[in-house]
Amino acid sequence: xxxxxxxxxxxxxxxxxxxxxxxxxxxxxxxxxxxxxxxxxxxxxxxxxxxxxxxxxxxxxxxxxxxxxxxxxxxxxxxxxxxxxxxxxxxxxxxxxxxxxxxxxxxxxxxxxxxxxxxxxxxxxxxxxxxxxxxxxxxxxxxxxxxxxxxxxxxxxxxxxxxxxxxxxxxxxxxxxxxxxxxxxxxxxxxxxxxxxxxxxxxxxxxxxxxxxxxxxxxxxxxxxxxxxxxxxxxxxxxxxxxxxxxxxxxxxxxxxxxxxxxxxxxxxxxxxxxxxxxxxxxxxxxxxxxxxxxxxxxxxxxxxxxxxxxxxxxxxxxxxxxxxxxxxxxxxxxxxxxxxxxxxxxxxxxxxxxxxxxxxxxxxxxxxxxxxxxxxxxxxxxxxxxxxxxxxxxxxxxxxxxxxxxxxxxxxxxxxxxxxxxxxxxxxxxxxxxxxxxxxxxxxxxxxxxxxxxxxxxxxxxxxxxxxxxxxxxxxxxxxxxxxxxxxxxxxxxxxxxxxxxxxxxxxxxxxxxxxxxxxxxxxxxxxxxxxxxxxxxxxxxxxxxxxxxxxxxxxxxxxxxxxxxxxxxxxxxxxxxxxxxxxxxxxxxxxxxxxxxxxxxxxxxxxxxxxxxxxxxxxxxxxxxxxxxxxxxxxxxxxxxxxxxxxxxxxxxxxxxxxxxxxxxxxxxxxxxxxxxxxxxxxxxxxxxxxxxxxxxxxxxxxxxxxxxx
Numbered sequence: 079x080x081x082x083x084x085x086x087x088x089x090x091x092x093x094x095x096x097x098x099x100x101x102x103x104x105x106x107x108x109x110x111x112x113x114x115x116x117x118x119x120x121x122x123x124x125x126x127x128x129x130x131x132x133x134x135x136x137x138x139x140x141x142x143x144x145x146x147x148x149x150x151x152x153x154x155x156x157x158x159x160x161x162x163x164x165x166x167x168x169x170x171x172x173x174x175x176x177x178x179x180x181x182x183x184x185x186x187x188x189x190x191x192x193x194x195x196x197x198x199x200x201x202x203x204x205x206x207x208x209x210x211x212x213x214x215x216x217x218x219x220x221x222x223x224x225x226x227x228x229x230x231x232x233x234x235x236x237x238x239x240x241x242x243x244x245x246x247x248x249x250x251x252x253x254x255x256x257x258x259x260x261x262x263x264x265x266x267x268x269x270x271x272x273x274x275x276x277x278x279x280x281x282x283x284x285x286x287x288x289x290x291x292x293x294x295x296x297x298x299x300x301x302x303x304x305x306x307x308x309x310x311x312x313x314x315x316x317x318x319x320x321x322x323x324x325x326x327x328x329x330x331x332x333x334x335x336x337x338x339x340x341x342x343x344x345x346x347x348x349x350x351x352x353x354x355x356x357x358x359x360x361x362x363x364x365x366x367x368x369x370x371x372x373x374x375x376x377x378x379x380x381x382x383x384x385x386x387x388x389x390x391x392x393x394x395x396x397x398x399x400x401x402x403x404x405x406x407x408x409x410x411x412x413x414x415x416x417x418x419x420x421x422x423x424x425x426x427x428x429x430x431x432x433x434x435x436x437x438x439x440x441x442x443x444x445x446x447x448x449x450x451x452x453x454x455x456x457x458x459x460x461x462x463x464x465x466x467x468x469x470x471x472x473x474x475x476x477x478x479x480x481x482x483x484x485x486x487x488x489x490x491x492x493x494x495x496x497x498x499x500x501x502x503x504x505x506x507x508x509x510x511x512x513x514x515x516x517x518x519x520x521x522x523x524x525x526x527x528x529x530x531x532x533x534x535x536x537x538x539x540x541x542x543x544x545x546x547x548x549x550x551x552x553x554x555x556x557x558x559x560x561x562x563x564x565x566x567x568x569x570x571x572x573x574x575x576x577x578x579x580x581x582x583x584x585x586x587x588x589x590x591x592x593x594x595x596x597x598x599x600x601x602x603x604x605x606x607x608x609x610x611x612x613x614x615x616x617x618x619x620x621x622x623x624x625x626x627x628x629x630x631x632x633x634x635x636x637x638x639x640x641x642x643x644x645x646x647x648x649x650x651x652x653x654x655x656x657x658x659x660x661x662x663x664x665x666x667x668x669x670x671x672x673x674x675x676x677x678x679x680x681x682x683x684x685x686x687x688x689x690x691x692x693x694x695x696x697x698x699x700x701x702x703x704x705x706x707x708x709x710x711x712x713x714x715x716x717x718x719x720x721x722x723x724x725x726x727x728x729x730x731x732x733x734x735x736x737x738x739x740x741x742x743x744x745x746x747x748x749x750x751x752x753x754x755x756x757x758x759x760x761x762x763x764x765x766x767x768x769x770x771x772x773x774x775x776x777x778x779x780x781x782x783x784x785x786x787x788x789x790x
Contacts, residue, residue: 114363116356123517137358138327167305230264561605581627592720610671617655
């Protein structure tokens with residue numbers, strides 16, 4: 079038991095990370111479609127490269143998406159939307175009319191009787207004449223209102239809802255009975271009001287002119303309301319039922335029937351028969367051999383993840399040593415695969431709407447292009463295994479992913495994301511159209527809906543990229559945009575460094591320039607090393623005058639203290655820098671530059687002075703050493719070199735090309751001899767390249783200038 083506990087204690091990190099991979103494999107297999115894989119590969123327009131194909135069982139011939147779309151549209155052409163007949167609206171309209179008419183007629187009567195009686199006709203000279211006319215128009219208008227509501231009044235906005243339907247009729251639900259009615263037989267609200275007004279004005283022209291004026295000004299807007307109400311729920315239910323009943327097949331192939339011969343070109347109808355056989359075979363395999371297929375899927379997914387593990391183990395070991403980085407990669411792959419499986423189960427959405435290029439875009443935003451490409455390949459291989467037309471799917475998305483990775487330079491610049499997404503969309507369209515030409519020999523066979531799905535794919539890429547900032551916060555990553563922001567010398571911390579320790583600030587700028595140029599040449603992250611270089615010495619702000627670059631010419635505080643104390647003050651700028659960085663919430667990646675940029679080196683000046691004065695001991699040796707650890711990435715190694723070379727270059731008495739070459743070689747060779755690079759993935763070739771860049775940059779910095787003659 080103790081041995082087992084000891085084993086887990088030693089290897090628990092490796093066991094934990096293996097568990098991450100195992101959980102990802104199980105989750106992906108759980109969501110994969112439970113169907114077999116057709117054993118033949120084929121393409122439309124290409125010869126059948128296998129033996130003669132004989133139908134192994136009876137199977138239906140499935141209709142194409144275009145055929146189903148056309149058939150459904152034909153059925154919906156005569157579909158009639160449903161409206162409810164609301165009988166209560168009539169009583170409400172009659173009551174509203176009675177109220178409005180009585181009020182306005184009384185006002186009209188009083189105003190008219192108060193006028194000069196000579197200008198009035200005899201019918202309006204008395205109250206009896208007004209009462210007679212009121213009863214006449216009440217009866218007439220109520221009759222018209224009943225007539226209108228018997229026909230039905232429909233809202234114009236509801237007509238706009240059904241305007242896409244070619245049908246010119248609707249179905250009315252009256253007392254639970256469906257009655258088909260032509261659109262022309264019902265009233266819209268404007269037509270209903272116009273109908274009443276015309277009838278009333280025709281009658282009013284026979285009476286007093288003042289009555290005509292009254293009806294011309296009378297408003298029916300509050301009285302007439304629709305009594306035919308669009309029933310969206312019933313309409314959609316009936317439409318869905320009709321579309322569900324559309325047959326998905328168009329014939330049968332009997333067992334033993336010849337399907338296609340070897341080298342026969344796969345054309346339209348024949349292609350559909352083979353596709354139907356493939357679909358039916360995969361369905362039957364999934365039903366009859368579920369457990370066996372599950373084991374096969376588990377093995378295939380495990381193999382692909384094992385390949386990913388081997389790649390990380392050989393080329394990106396720092397990722398395997400970081401739980402958050404492993405989890406991010408596994409979650410990203412799992413999410414895309416699961417999303418694709420859900421899309422495949424939906425018959426209404428194409429798989430090409432899934433933005434697969436977001437995988438290499440996200441990986442490239444935080445890592446390098448090689449890792450982005452490999453993870454993209456693992457992802458599309460996983461999905462291509464169960465996607466329809468797997469070869470076409472892998473080809474299209476492989477090219478789109480490569481285009482995305484190749485165009486992802488300087489993504490932090492405004493407009494570059496749109497440029498990348500545009501190239502991805504163009505690559506999708508180009509490869510798809512090329513495949514259509516190869517398979518059908520004409521662009522007439524292009525599925526325009528597929529092109530639309532590609533456009534939606536591009537829009538999703540634009541939208542999903544904004545998640546980069548959320549991923550940064552959750553997993554503690556650094557994007558190029560954030561590094562650019564942190565490298566701005568107007569940041570509060572850098573401005574304070576420039577004010578408190580101006581010499582250190584200038585030193586940091588020179589180190590940043592050297593390190594950035596060298597990192598770019600060896601394929602590292604130049605933005606990361608620049609940001610790290612700008613902050614690597616912020617600990618010197620606590621005691622700026624104890625560092626030679628900030629000292630005035632006539633003052634050196636080290637003269638009054640012993641060598642051990644001087645060394646302790648110098649070494650302390652590491653721990654103080656870490657504290658300042660954490661207080662200002664700098665990312666952990668930049669804190670690593672502060673912690674490791676001296677590795678386990680010694681404060682050589684005070685160490686040698688101490689050795690000359692006292693007897694050397696192991697204890698003394700440790701007192702003059704930085705706490706470390708040694709750099710664990712090529713970017714921090716480059717910073718260590720640049721920091722040492724830039725500081726040493728300021729001691730030049732006579733600047734020559736030979737002196738610069740000797741200085742750079744000496745400094746870097748000493749660091750290498752002290753094994754400061756052993757924990758980082760840096761090669762001898764990289765070191766040679768870095769030396770070359772440093773020499774060239776220092777030559778440019780210290781080049782001689784023309785001496786200006788004195789003015790006579």
